Amino acid sequence: MRAVIYDRFGGDLEVRQVPDPSPAPHGAVIRVRATGLCRSDWHGWHGHDSDITSLPHVPGHELAGVVEEVGSEVRAWRPGARVTVPFICACGSCASCAMGEQQVCERQTQPGFHHWGSFADLVAIDHADLNLVALPDEISYGTAASVGCRFATAFRAVTQVGRVRPGEWVAVYGCGGVGLSAVMIAAAAGARVVAVDVNAEALRLAGEAGAVHLVDAGDAPARVMELTGGGAHLSLDALGSAATASASIESLRRRGRHVQVGVLTGGPTALPMGRVLSWELEILGSHGMAAHAYPAMLELILAGTLRPDRLITRTIGLEEAGKALAELGSVPGVTMIVP
Numbered sequence: 071m072r073a074v075i076y077d078r079f080g081g082d083l084e085v086r087q088v089p090d091p092s093p094a095p096h097g098a099v100i101r102v103r104a105t106g107l108c109r110s111d112w113h114g115w116h117g118h119d120s121d122i123t124s125l126p127h128v129p130g131h132e133l134a135g136v137v138e139e140v141g142s143e144v145r146a147w148r149p150g151a152r153v154t155v156p157f158i159c160a161c162g163s164c165a166s167c168a169m170g171e172q173q174v175c176e177r178q179t180q181p182g183f184h185h186w187g188s189f190a191d192l193v194a195i196d197h198a199d200l201n202l203v204a205l206p207d208e209i210s211y212g213t214a215a216s217v218g219c220r221f222a223t224a225f226r227a228v229t230q231v232g233r234v235r236p237g238e239w240v241a242v243y244g245c246g247g248v249g250l251s252a253v254m255i256a257a258a259a260g261a262r263v264v265a266v267d268v269n270a271e272a273l274r275l276a277g278e279a280g281a282v283h284l285v286d287a288g289d290a291p292a293r294v295m296e297l298t299g300g301g302a303h304l305s306l307d308a309l310g311s312a313a314t315a316s317a318s319i320e321s322l323r324r325r326g327r328h329v330q331v332g333v334l335t336g337g338p339t340a341l342p343m344g345r346v347l348s349w350e351l352e353i354l355g356s357h358g359m360a361a362h363a364y365p366a367m368l369e370l371i372l373a374g375t376l377r378p379d380r381l382i383t384r385t386i387g388l389e390e391a392g393k394a395l396a397e398l399g400s401v402p403g404v405t406m407i408v409p
């Protein structure tokens with residue numbers, strides 16, 4: 071098969087012929103029809119996940135495609151099925167999985183991190199019976215791949231972890247893929263969304279996704295406090311930095327809820343904990359979404375309430391994927407790769 075591969079962290083990203091994967095007894099091999107380009111791939115390439123990623127490596131974790139082959143223990147799937155997967159593939163046997171919390175599985179395997187990912191013709195997925203999600207015919211591979219990480223993560227962050235309610239003010243820091251998804255999901259839930267970014271084009275897309283106010287990051291959090299009449303009920307750091315996490319917390323009204331969605335790398339992050347204490351703020355983390363939670367989200371996509379396809383701003387081939395990964399952030403919105 072062809073795959074985008076790198077031999078060292080931060081090194082060249084080339085398309086090469088590599089051996090086809092074969093499924094584990096509990097696993098499946100998927101023929102990739104679409105795979106999204108995500109900031110997490112960029113972090114992986116830079117070696118921020120070097121504790122779990124070995125070299126050489128193939129990135130890619132937001133995918134949809136067709137089951138090519140299944141292992142001997144797989145019961146629920148056969149070749150030919152249209153599927154997608156949550157980027158956190160769960161083990162099915164740890165304490166978290168037993169509680170239905172597969173998104174924080176203790177023995178999770180993430181394609182593109184723990185093993186070779188989906189910037190390739192084929193990708194192997196573990197524990198197929200648990201992790202594959204059936205894709206309705208009406209939902210395209212591109213749309214499905216675009217929900218695999220960022221949209222599903224935003225869906226859980228806004229609706230389940232953030233507990234958004236109609237009429238609430240929601241601030242979203244960072245309007246890349248996950249932030250734009252959060253804007254769309256919060257607006258669809260009836261919230262009033264304030265989008266914050268440094269990039270005017272990203273803010274324009276946030277407006278299209280349903281944000282009622284667009285704020286330059288240089289004016290936040292003060293401008294957010296003003297626009298929301300005393301602070302947002304819910305605020306998300308969808309970028310992942312000490313500055314945006316702190317600004318998100320400082321954008322909340324009393325008893326507000328901050329959800330950390332963007333990946334924070336490096337050591338511990340300093341946050342305004344004095345404000346957290348005196349205003350009784352909640353600080354929450356959100357990490358992906360379990361396969362069993364997908365049908366509710368897919369129904370909203372089928373109904374047209376949520377339109378993740380509208381966040382896709384360009385579609386490229388495998389040959390262009392390496393360059394796009396290295397230059398991540400230069401093109402606002404979601405980039406889709408079709409091998």
Ligand SMILES: [Zn+2]
Binds near residue numbers: 108109111131157219
């Ligand atoms: Zn991702």
Ligand SMILES: [Zn+2]
Binds near residue numbers: 161164
């Ligand atoms: Zn588990």
